Amino acid sequence: MDDIPLIFDPVTGNYHRITRAGEVVLTFLDGTRTREDLVVLLSRADEARAEALTGQIDTFLAALDKSGLLEGSALPERPQESGRVRTSMLMPRIVLTRSLPRLLEPLAAVLRRMPPKLLVLITAFCALVGYSFGFHTLFTAMPPAEDLAGPAFLIATGVMLLYVLLHESAHALVAQILGTPVRGLGVALLFYFVPVAYVDRTDAYRFRGRGGRVVLAMAGVISDGVFCGLSAVLALNSSGLLRDTAALLLGMQLLMLIVNLNPLMPSDGYTAIEAASGLTNARARAFSLLRHTIRRQELPAHLAQLGTAARRGHMAYGVFSVIYVCLLAYAMFHAVPVTVDLSLSAVGR
Template sequence: MISAPKLREDLELLTGMDDRPLVYDPVTGAYHRVTRAAQLVLTQLDGTRSREELIALLSDGGGRRDEVEDFLTRLEESGLLVGAERQDKDASGKRIRTSMFMPRIVLTRSLPVLLEPLARVLRRWNARALVAVAGLGALAGFSLGAFTVFTSPPSFERIGGAAFVVAALLQLVAVLVHESAHALVAQVLKVPVRGLGVALLFYFLPLAYVDRTDAYRLRGRGGRIVLALAGLMSDGWLTGVSAVVALTADGFVQHTAAFLLVFQLIGMVINLNPLLPSDGYSAIETATGLVDPRGRAFTLLGALIVPKPLPNYLANLALKARLAYLAYGLVCAAYVGVLALSMISTLPMLVQAVMAAAGR
């Protein structure tokens, strides 16, 4: 243990999301959330007092000695104190990062440079008007896309054909546009993304992503909500374009647009999934200020179904917060129900498509 704890001078103490105190570590690129009480403790870590002197001062002779001791230990383990072990290389600079379920590969870090000219122009416009136009256009696009698919579904006999393949390739381009939309909003808000890359869910399923960790610096919720939904809004506009093409074209172009619509609507459902760390989940978490809404909601609902003691952080929840978590749990249940009914209703078409593909 460090005898005279001193906070590293290269750390940045700032106030970020929802006015929460944050400590930014430029070595690892990580943000550490701290309480306001802990923020005051950090100001005392100048290396002039021994560990025992600090504990005595901050615990004020009361029963908080163990809390202060634990806080100092966690600071040391996180590498935030002078003399503590830390990474010699900026972790955010690595091209490949591994995790238990989702290794990530950074493809480019040049998006901020590429997007800044457009971001500079957009900053001159009224932000509320831009968001309103983008949001309403996305809703109209998704609505028109759903109407087109359900009234004029694609010919499933053509699965695996040229139109299907071209639509799949165009969907990959749409995914790139989706992630670039997140990056553009971040650039407009002056919290540039760190990179664009590919993540392999369970080391198998490729997913595009942009690293928008620095969104922690955005204090207001409005900007973070728009940042979370930017990809969906761009998807809505592209879906609207595909729907217009599918309704007005014919032949190969019409078949391609119809398949592309199916891909885009499936993408919408995935991005609104409240059970995964999706764009929709991020937006709800940001808008409500709830902490781990998925986990807490399921714990509360489970306790209602099978009565059991709740952990302290849930047992002492205010009634308003408890109802909010329960409402989120019901939204998740409704999402699963609607998704299940949709899959059941489309099952005959899927069987038809498989049989058609097998008979080719």
């Protein structure tokens, strides 16, 4: 990834980032050398160098063993199994289908024939126009709030679920075009209480070049912009139930844009920042650093090597993310009565 070496584990499906020095050591792990052989080989009979290398090689081998990457080492505590249900600290997931690559390949084959930059420019322009028109409509032509209750709420919610599916399918389509098919489409519970759809695009690490991964991360947001424009057109050029439904749907779409661009969550915006900047697992590192610091535990090797400024930056990011999650939970808790009222109004209560 961006010429940064990664280890791919075919048993768990996980990728592990390593340094260039680690990549060199890996070339000698062929089953014929012991730890002592490695030290002698790499130190070139320099005793001072051998002493320094011993600790570094021990740390590296221990990290490989802990990740389950050495022959005979135990699997990690939470292996990514091939089953339908997977768990993580913040996002339990359920895989619904693994057939998207097969379904999207015919369309992807057609789009591959187009100039990539032109295709991105056209779709991005349409998305910007759609969002601009959507915000303009939201602030200038929204119907009264009481008109949005009842059937309009139920219909808009159902259509929004369809748009979420199209949003994730857009990610999958770009991944298919780039030759790194998604592993599956599923549903996750963000922080155990926010249901979100997702596609597993882990193998995007295999694509060389940041531009393609940025487009992959933003594909859903771009597709949402086009549909947002369509909702605005309907809201301005219709009446009655259709107008109310389109207006309510427009509000939901623009709210989803804010959520998707939030850099503090595992969102499209965060993924795009990672892809554009070359950072890897910045959020996971921040939470791991915060957790180990609070528990007064020894830091893993990859965190212990962080400089003072980088460590403070990750800590600040982790603390700010926790505060944001608490505020989000608070807002959702207070939004429940409003949502219940809208749902009851849809059935005449």
